[in-house]
Amino acid sequence: MEFQDLQIMAEQERSRRKAIRIHCCTSSGCQASGALELFHQLQAAVEAAGQNERVDIVGVGCMGFCGQGPMVSVEADGVLFEHVRPEQAPEIIASLDGGPCNVKQGDHAHPFFSRQLHIVRRNGGVIDPERIEEYIAVGGYQALYHVLHEMSPAEVIDAITRSGLRGRGGAGYPTGLKWATVAKSPGERKFVICNGDEGDPGAFMDRSILESDPHLILEGMSIAAYAVGADQGYLYVRGEYPLAIARLQKAIAQARKHDLLGSQIFDTSFNFRVDIRVGAGAFVCGEETALIASIEGRRGQPRPRPPYPAEHGLWGYPTLINNVETFGNIAPIITNGADWYAGIGTERSKGTKVFALTGKVRNTGLIEVPMGMTIREIVEELGGGTPDGTPVKGVQTGGPSGGCIPEALFDTPVDYESLAEVGSIMGSGGMVVMDATTNMVEIARFYMEFCMDESCGKCIPCRTGTVQMYRLLSKISAGQATAADLATLEQLCHLLRETSLCGLGQSAPNPVQSTLRYFREEYERLLRKRVRINLTSR
Amino acid sequence: MAARTLTINGTLISARSNETVLEAAREAGISIPTLCHLDGLSEVGACRLCLVEIAGSAKLQPACHTTVTEGMEVQTDTPRLKAHRRAIVELLFAERNHICAVCVASGHCELQQLAVEVGMSHVRYEYLSPDCSVDISHARFGIDHNRCVLCTRCVRACDEVEGVHTWDIAGRGTNARVITDLNVPWGEATSCTSCGKCLLACPTGAIFSRGSTVAELERDASRIATIVAARNERW
């Protein structure tokens, strides 16, 4: 494949397009709301109306507004339909020629859409993720070509470094620095791993990206492999995401067929293979050493770092691990330049971040916003506040490793440092809104139960400390605990944070500590003076 | 082998460049509590008892898994570390049914000794009192899960020294437990060579030789290191 071939493919794809293109979201969220049936009905309606020559129905990736699914959009005039029922398909087709249409229409000018900035999700809801031609038609794989033919690995790393991109998996480690470490680590072989083990409950950014634009991730991984000198990649995807896995398999097969993966890519000496590894239900595998153990076919238990995977990773070789969203930023950075990317966001957090906005909020779904937007803007403007007008109480970011940010601090901008300052983390991007009716002790208990169940059991503080903390939270919640119990809980928070082997245990206290910090009275209200003991019930 | 100079608790000591902080400390006569570490076996860094403070590092580091560096300043016994160690030992005592009074290893038990070492006067946490089984299907040995601390020393001794990998861990979190072969009774585990290395490696009374009664079980865990050393030197 040559650059010209790419352009020819893109041109062919564009020229075979029909006058009207109707996008029907076929991502997991909308599929659950009946999108597949709708898709078929739309096709049938086009057929019935004799519009085959003029109208194309395209199954596309996620448009983001999952709560309003299934979503349908008409490309040319930008009309957006929400909550579309299959039987409404003929109405939509008729409306193309001015027919009456009572299908609920969405508003592109709504802040939910207008305040977003799409970099990683630019193709979501626009292209058919199951056809590589569509990705190529929007300029796909040109960044890879450019990198292989016009940039040295060092130049690629330099570009990523200058862009200011930081890891989107949670901790925000500078991506360029990570790549540079892997590149300079000596090793006969090197590996690139894409961490798609999106385990945070309440987060589905990675699922959506993988379902909507799998080639974007493959291209990002390929560029990374070239930069660090790897020839093999692994895409580790949660088993809970069958659609993402199926689309990735398809994407890999297509890329191989077009020699965009495999040997001598773009007629260079660069070889890169990608294999999928399907997770089997273990949150801890999001931790990079546990993920490596899992790819090696072992129990997903972390090991102490250092040595870091960048030096000693998969089968002992230098290994680059980035998450899905991080890889999603790579091709756009190469295409538009590091300076362009560095111009977006805040001083220390560059670019955009994808969030899954869920919970007690009117507009649930996936959003991509520039770093630095405030939580208030996200929750109130994009999210539209709570559905029934109940006051918002707080928002949990970062899932079980994150914290709860109270409404009073909603003017905090979303960037790595600011979120850490208020006791939470960026995390992978889950943002669960809680309203006044949400019981914060219960929320802390919910997350602790999660951590307890997901603890791998290797290190003592996490394995049994989470059990003790869960019991204490249950006791408090049931009104059976004393002030001494609360003190013990706080000591355990401290212990787990400082002594646990991996991030799971170290961050498990976050939800407890942040709710204690901002909603302490909810705990204290539940305390009793005297110890209570259960006697035999007769 | 190049030498490294470092300080542990303010005392200047020298160590070989590939040594761990734990090894360097022990050679200098400085004791750091350990549980999952056993000379001769690979390190897993799981018990977190040997965590030390290293100047310049915000995080505590496991001495067993941290290589010495030139000029390193290590603290092994600060109030913070002591408090953490005590809490970890208490968590272990609360996790399963460690009843010293009726244990074959009482008086010869590393966990019991650790409790003394870290100054555990009582356990502040709720005893979880799980219902654990005892397996005495093996002709010579038994395993009492009530006393297991999941240090995986038996797993590693069996895998790395005996080379048969009869033991492993099943399940996860606090439900994890050691198993033999496909979770069969130990006596039916055909891969077991009855070599007894797991018995030597076990820090508590979890793995015991049948026939020993309360406080009778004595064994020498350092024999694992002796076997490994002998093998390395011979070949």
Next chain:
Amino acid sequence: MKRHQYRADALIEVLHKAQELYGHLTEDRLLEIAHSLHLPPSRVYGVATFYHFFSLTPQGEHSCTVCLGTACYVKGAMELLATLETESGLRAGSTSADGKLSLLTARCLGACGIAPAVIVDGNVAGHADPEVMRARVRALLDED
């Protein structure tokens, strides 16, 4: 297994495949996998029980999985689960005695936009209503 060239690191892939083919992992099958991949049986068992996806007991003919991710939790997934537990007489994670139905929970299906979500026999239902789900579960249990 052949496809993975009997490589030890393919263990998880092989377990996935075996479970997909047979519904659950029996001890015989685990032993067979151990022999083929030249792995100690204890290691195979250890891996199979570490990951929650793998089941060593047969699953029901039908399955109903309630998502307990945060978004679903905030939107009443616990009440939903309680309703289904009462209706089916099953505790979450168990299968009815006649093998008809398994009532399960999931950590997060990533379908947070349509919370609360339930999967019935592989089909995701969003904005799940307790009464509707109760009727569906009843129908599955009563089916001949």
Next chain:
Amino acid sequence: MNRLKLATVWLGGCSGCHMSLLDLDEWLIDLAAHVDLVYSPIADQKTFPEDVDLTLVEGAIANDEHLELIQDVRERSRMVVALGDCAVTGNVTALRNPLGEARSILQQVYIEHGDPRGILPSTPGIVPILVDQVVPIHMIIPVDLFLAGCPPSGPRIRAVLEALLAGTPPELVGGFG
């Protein structure tokens, strides 16, 4: 010099700790010179008195009587010492905990394994009601000192008492079992 008011309490335990105390033989006579034993299973006193200086508690909390008594002990003692492993950890008394809550234990003991099959003891006011889970005493009340051992040896008990009599903090070495 004021004589110290000493009490010893026997909760859910085997009385071995008291035996160990009695093993101090002639030293007990020395002790008697300094203390008044105001309450003890080996003294004839029905209710726990007020204003006790030092109370040694043997045994874990296993029933409602223990629960009540330990509250009195705490309210009326300046210093409470958990004496022996049962008081400190639950120990053998707590061996029933893994078997389930109290009712299930009674069922197993009196009905399933009873020979001949008996009935569940239920004589309110006479037979104490079991707590569901046996707990060490510090789970109910604040404890000032923990003296582990099953039982703690006579000399260890003596060392602690001597230190306390002398008004110095006792050094607690050695441990459980």
